[in-house]
Amino acid sequence: MHASVERYFAAMDRHDWDELRGCLADSFSRVGPYEEHAWDDPDDYLAFLQQLLPTLKDQKVEVSEVIEEGPLVQVNATETIEVQGKPHSARIAATFRLTSDGQIEHIEVFVRRLVAPLSPS
Numbered sequence: 001m002h003a004s005v006e007r008y009f010a011a012m013d014r015h016d017w018d019e020l021r022g023c024l025a026d027s028f029s030r031v032g033p034y035e036e037h038a039w040d041d042p043d044d045y046l047a048f049l050q051q052l053l054p055t056l057k058d059q060k061v062e063v064s065e066v067i068e069e070g071p072l073v074q075v076n077a078t079e080t081i082e083v084q085g086k087p088h089s090a091r092i093a094a095t096f097r098l099t100s101d102g103q104i105e106h107i108e109v110f111v112r113r114l115v116a117p118l119s120p121s
Contacts, residue, residue, distance in 0.1 A: 001066045002073045004102045009061060015053055021046050025103035032109040033092070057082040071098045076112070 004023050011019035021042065028042035039045040053059065058081060065076040073096040080089040091112040099105045 001063065001075070002068055002096075002098065002102070004098060004104055005066075005073050005075065005096050008096075008104060009063065012049065012053065013061070015050075017046060017050055020049070023104050025099045025105045027099075027105055028103075029105070030107040030109070033111040037109070058087065071100075072096070073098065 024042040
């Protein structure tokens with residue numbers, strides 16, 4: 001996986017806001033998967049994540065496939081969070097567009113499939 005995208009996911013997992021901001025270009029934008037999930041400012045997006053991520057219980061993102069083509073990085077992943085004591089997952093696809101110096105300039109996220117609550121193992 002491209003180093004900037006890998007850093008992005010790792011920083012998000014650790015809630016390392018400075019590292020995460022360092023991954024994003026000043027011209028950053030993001031859209032999807034829902035209408036209200038659109039930002040055209042990296043600091044507004046970061047503020048959203050700072051408020052949201054600490055509230056998600058057992059949130060994790062597992063990347064299953066990465067396709068790189070020039071400045072585009074396509075990532076297929078499963079995001080899991082705990083809801084009412086049970087893990088819930090969604091399969092997502094995200095396309096990252098990178099600047100010439102490797103920062104993330106744009107992210108577009110799609111929900112591929114919601115997965116039924118997982119049974120505890």
